[in-house]
Amino acid sequence: MQQLLQDTLATAPLGVTILLSLVVILLHSFVKNSERAQAMVSVAGLAIAAAAAFWTFPMRGTAFSGMVMTGGYASAMSVLFIAGAALTILLARDYLGKIGADFGEFHILVLLAVTGMMAFASGLDLIVTFIGLEVMSVCLYVLAGMTRGRLEANEASLKYFLLGAFATGFFLYGIALIYGAAGTTNLAAIAQSASARAQDPLFLAGCGLLLVGFAFKVGAVPFHMWVPDVYEGAPSVVTGFMSTAAKASAFAAFMLVFIAKFDIAHGRISLALAMLSVASMVLGNVVAISQTSIKRMLAYSSIAHAGYMLIGLAAGTPAAISGVLFYLLSYLFTNIGAFGVVSIIENEKQENVSIESFAGLGTRRPLLGALMSLFLFSLVGLPPLSGFFGKYYIFYAAIAEGYTWLTIVGVLTSMISIYYYLRVVVVMYFRSDTDATAVPVTTLGTASLLLSAAGVLVFGFFPRLITDIADTLF
């Protein structure tokens, strides 16, 4: 009993988020038309969960018979997911009502997805990793198709669901083979005997299948087919959430299992990761050039960003890992902000947003134009914004580890990306607007965008705030 209490306290961020989602479900069930209150309760509860994460940060260890990780890495990643969810919920207040999808279930699903992400990123047993992944994914399948009257949303969620469940099959088969070879699903126990099993074909096949599952979830080429369609069809704020928090949790679990903490494949997947990385960077950046829809362009850019982060995973040194963590945080603020601006434009235009829809935004709405430019510059990786330092740390660590060729590909493809990001800025400032009507943005949406922008600037000017913490996580 003492043990149960202790374990519950050590996993407080997860517990608080689960309780919070239950509270919001009850609020939604018993009080009609309380969507606004639900959003406020969710954000307040997420603040408590973040406080719990800070409080549990020093409690490094394991809980529930070594099934979940507590403190350190788990707490830090929890804060990341909570930040993403809070920004998304704030942005969604304006957006959902205007697209006719102001469902209270949105908040419940976002909160449950966050619990899944936390379990995914802190599982020390492959079965916890799997359940976390599924809790997150099932919520995201529904969120992607939330505007159920729109055919694009139906299509996005169907594709996401079918391909996601397909990838789950591979992920699970990988776990089954590893279980058969190692006799356990506990990561610590698997890692202990990993070197002895380095030649076991059953074990290697399991690791390969697991790798396929992870590559699918982070959206790396050649497992990226779902990304553009789902990101385009899903509601913009949901896309912002999927492309940042969900991707961050997939990367966090990926690093926990394969790279940083356990390295169950014993360094044998570096080359595969490098290949995935090159393919993602090249295909993502090249195809993004030809896009006319801004959401699709950002989707391909998100594939490219997954490629940059995979450089860090291929290098696999502590410096590279802390670079990837910084990149994830930076990308979270940048991309949620960018999709937030897209969602506002989408409300104005009442249609699928093309890059041309941004014409004249810089003069029509100076603040929005400036914020969008900021996010796009950060995606390009211009100093002193946070996107620059993310790339800098990863490339630096990769060169130190001898991956110079990978870094060269990374820098060259980043140069390609300048073209399509800056095209949007050019359209915003040097193209006159057509018959646009400015839809007022409420304080909540503005606050969320400004918070994202503040994140991009603060972590750009003071990157050591994060890297100092990231270095001490394990």
Next chain:
Amino acid sequence: MIESYIPIFLILAVAVVFGVVSANMSWLLGPQRPNRAKNSTYESGMEPVRTAHDRFSVKYYMVAVLFILFDIEVVFMYPWAVQYRNLGLYGFVEMVVFIGILLVGFVYVIKKGALQWD
């Protein structure tokens, strides 16, 4: 090895013979005098009015989906029930938490009216 399967083959043979014989016995022994009323779908019942290949109400679907969800959760209670004494208070508290979470979902379902038939 193979001898131990003989009873199974015997049972299989008996089952097949019994099934075939009893299914055809009435056709072999009974008198056959068909008429129009006898050939209708329900001999003493109502006349069927239209085709059975019709779309079913979405309510059946809602109930079916909810049934799958709540039905499968019982699977976690079997191992717990078998090991109840060994797990003690710890197991009991965990099961209360589990059922509590399910209950919140159930309240949501009821309040949403998913189980109302009309």
Next chain:
Amino acid sequence: MIPISHYLILSAVMFTIGCAGVLTRRNAIIIFMCIELMLNSVNLTFVAFSAYLGDSAGQIIVFFVMAVAAAEAAVGLAIVLALFRNKKSVDINDVNILKW
């Protein structure tokens, strides 16, 4: 005693059949059934390993996989239903408005 390799081969064959079904069939419901076949072949692997290793964890994992598969089934059927209401079709060749 049937050797473990028989179970593993059977489940690998089932997994491959499911996988091939996903890649070749065009009806969303049938694709979904193929995915369920894949998950169940994995369950078979887990149970076979569990019996072979004399470790009950594998069987508990199967319970979790079943629960997850049920949740996926509920969500998946709801998504297919939403699509059918708008499109009057569950053929994935008809689901093609999002493309570059």
